[in-house]
Amino acid sequence: MSTAVDIAGPSSPDQAHSSAKIPNEPLRPSLKRSSHPYSLSHYISTPSPAVDVKGLIQPSPAQEQRPAQPSKPRRAPSWPDMWESPSGLHLAHAAELLMRAGLLALTPATTEQASGSGPEEDEEDSSGCSTDFQPFLGAWFPFSPALFPLAGFQMGGGHWRSTAVGAEGIEGLVAEGYSPSSLGGGGAGRRKRKRCGECVPCRRQTNCEQCSSCRNRKRGHQICKYRKCEELKRKPGGLRVVLGLGTNGVSGTN
């Protein structure tokens, strides 16, 4: 399906002879290969209450079947990778919903509460009560430290520590090469965002070869102005606003 749009930004006679080095497609192959089921706008615009929390806790068969690593082995995903991945975005939704429902706790759920709710509870037990939920929390922990600041939580001056995985928290990540700054701490190490791949500039196939970015590519290190993703043009932080709905579902930020 060739939906690529080649909006002639400027009159672009040079497009015909774009340099061989210049990609003749709107996106990096990795972006084109993206398996995102939804566009970014989907996640921004879709009201989260429509999402079934249970479905998030227990992935659908289709989700479970999806191989964690499609083809060749890749590096372990960093936090933002998880957020940007389809599952990551679902995790974000899940986190928000869980917080609203009061389910997202850092400490294991009390078993006393889980018990004594009647015989039928046993059936529920296997599908998401505290007993089974705790492992999920443990498995989910890796996104939690990143989740909280994104969702508007403070992490106690950086001394937040997971009770579920102990010393493997942030320190483990740092050991794996994830610098604190790349975890969202700001500064020059902030992790790169990716192009949405769907806006008009992203769909544009060729560099104009005329704009300052094209002409000054060697020094400027910038993509053609007419191919600059609309999402990337916006200052980062929009996600925080979305997730910051937190308690009341209304955010006064911005």
Place this chain on the structure above:
DNA sequence: AAGAACGTTTTA
């Protein structure tokens, strides 16, 4: 504020 330059990250 906009653009240029550079550092850095990410990918092939």
Place this chain on the structure above:
DNA sequence: TAAAACGTTCTT
């Protein structure tokens, strides 16, 4: 390892 390009800082 090089190329592409995002993020930040500097300059105008």
